[in-house]
Amino acid sequence: xxxxxxxxxxxxxxxxxxxxxxxxxxxxxxxxxxxxxxxxxxxxxxxxxxxxxxxxxxxxxxxxxxxxxxxxxxxxxxxxxxxxxxxxxxxxxxxxxxxxxxxxxxxxxxxxxxxxxxxxxxxxxxxxxxxxxxxxxxxxxxxxxxxxxxxxxxxxxxxxxxxxxxxxxxxxxxxxxxxxxxxxxxxxxxxxxxxxxxxxxxxxxxxxxxxxxxxxxxxxxxxxxxxxxxxxxxxxxxxxxxxxxxxxxxxxxxxxxxxxxxxxxxxxxxxxxxxxxxxxxxxxxxxxxxxxxxxxxxxxxxxxxxxxxxxxxxxxxxxxxxxxxxxxxxxxxxxxxxxxxxxxxxxxxxxxxxxxxxxxxxxxxxxxxxxxxxxxx
Numbered sequence: 451x452x453x454x455x456x457x458x459x460x461x462x463x464x465x466x467x468x469x470x471x472x473x474x475x476x477x478x479x480x481x482x483x484x485x486x487x488x489x490x491x492x493x494x495x496x497x498x499x500x501x502x503x504x505x506x507x508x509x510x511x512x513x514x515x516x517x518x519x520x521x522x523x524x525x526x527x528x529x530x531x532x533x534x535x536x537x538x539x540x541x542x543x544x545x546x547x548x549x550x551x552x553x554x555x556x557x558x559x560x561x562x563x564x565x566x567x568x569x570x571x572x573x574x575x576x577x578x579x580x581x582x583x584x585x586x587x588x589x590x591x592x593x594x595x596x597x598x599x600x601x602x603x604x605x606x607x608x609x610x611x612x613x614x615x616x617x618x619x620x621x622x623x624x625x626x627x628x629x630x631x632x633x634x635x636x637x638x639x640x641x642x643x644x645x646x647x648x649x650x651x652x653x654x655x656x657x658x659x660x661x662x663x664x665x666x667x668x669x670x671x672x673x674x675x676x677x678x679x680x681x682x683x684x685x686x687x688x689x690x691x692x693x694x695x696x697x698x699x700x701x702x703x704x705x706x707x708x709x710x711x712x713x714x715x716x717x718x719x720x721x722x723x724x725x726x727x728x729x730x731x732x733x734x735x736x737x738x739x740x741x742x743x744x745x746x747x748x749x750x751x752x753x754x755x756x757x758x759x760x761x762x763x764x765x766x767x768x769x770x771x772x773x774x775x776x777x778x779x780x781x782x783x784x785x786x787x788x789x790x791x792x793x794x795x796x797x798x799x800x801x802x803x804x805x806x807x808x809x810x811x812x813x814x815x816x817x818x819x820x821x822x823x824x825x826x827x
Contacts, residue, residue, distance in 0.1 A: 453470055467636075473627040474625040477582075479624065483585075496531070496533065497511070501523075501528075506605075509607035526565050536558070537758075541648065549796040551652065552762070557651040559650050561649070562649070568639070569640060570608065573611060575633075576633070577652050578630070583646075586641070587642055589622075590619060592636045593634070596634070622647075668707050680696070716772060716779055725777060732822025733822040751800070751801055753824050778821070793824075
């Protein structure tokens with residue numbers, strides 16, 4: 451059966467789980483277990499080991515010493531490493547299959563390695579996830595819909611379900627994919643050793659996160675501190691009353707900023723494209739100039755996107771767009787907009803000398819090169 455993104459979005463996305471057999475029919479496991487363990491030993495890489503200790507699941511946080519993996523013992527265990535796509539291009543390439551979901555919704559690829567019967571226990575997530583089987587086999591069980599009232603076990607590191615009742619289960623082979631919507635209980639258990647699963651996760655900002663981020667941005671960006679004024683103040687019968695007119699004026703002072711849709715769009719573009727690991731510096735050792743760029747692109751050349759970078763845009767008036775890359779905004783007028791849109795689109799990207807005819811396009815590309823967001827191939 452051919453996977454149809456249109457049918458999937460209509461029938462399954464955020465509605466029900468879906469098993470997709472052989473979505474990657476010729477999948478070559480893109481990362482060896484030893485390489486994953488090596489990443490888990492590096493500073494700045496988020497990694498966990500979840501091991502069985504009798505009936506309990508115990509979590510250890512990385513980075514790990516190399517010798518730790520040789521001392522884990524016979525009990526089942528799982529290694530989880532986040533944002534592996536930022537470090538391994540072949541893992542990043544797995545996301546391409548799911549580019550029918552908007553860029554800003556994509557989070558990262560978490561990779562798990564488990565020994566026989568290893569797993570992280572029954573749980574539910576607040577986001578969508580595609581679970582790609584890359585090596586070995588894993589039994590997946592899905593259960594009912596969960597929410598904030600669902601009972602959890604008292605585990606300090608894992609949100610484990612107290613009462614998990616599977617309603618469907620499958621054993622996934624390499625190349626198979628299981629889609630799980632937000633809130634659906636699920637549990638994965640390795641069937642045999644050397645089980646590797648690639649979890650393509652998606653972001654779903656909460657209302658509280660948006661309110662807090664947007665309000666903090668407005669405060670940071672505030673210029674002259676506008677003060678309440680009431681030149682038409684009339685005598686009140688009771689000075690203790692806060693009148694409806696005063697409340698209306700005060701409320702308007704707040705909401706006129708909160709309701710600025712254009713400003714919100716610019717903020718959200720920067721917010722949603724901010725690097726997942728901002729402490730990592732991807733910039734080149736030597737900065738490039740506009741002159742050097744024109745020499746590099748004397749004939750068509752490929753543009754390689756940094757897998758750790760995020761690219762999106764919003765449309766503006768008169769054919770322009772605002773491009774968002776790694777938390778920065780770039781105003782791209784009509785002559786620069788086609789390149790910005792191609793940069794955000796799936797697939798390979800070529801740049802032609804004709805693209806450099808507009809100074810604004812050159813300025814944007816130079817900035818992206820010096821940020822380490824792109825390279826010229």
